[in-house]
Amino acid sequence: MGENEIIKQAEKTFEEIKHIDENENEYWYARELMVALGYKSWRYFDAVIEKAKIS
Numbered sequence: 157m158g159e160n161e162i163i164k165q166a167e168k169t170f171e172e173i174k175h176i177d178e179n180e181n182e183y184w185y186a187r188e189l190m191v192a193l194g195y196k197s198w199r200y201f202d203a204v205i206e207k208a209k210i211s
Contacts, residue, residue: 170192186201
């Protein structure tokens with residue numbers, strides 16, 4: 157799979173799990189992102205989120 161195909165697949169995945177509120181703001185649920193990004197356990201993904209908050 158080439159780089160462009162990987163990017164297109166990633167965009168498709170994120171579009172599929174995107175939610176839109178009544179004001180047309182886009183948002184994603186962390187547990188859906190976890191799966192899309194390949195994490196198998198919430199505890200590992202949660203650790204990444206905590207590191208991002210600190211940064």
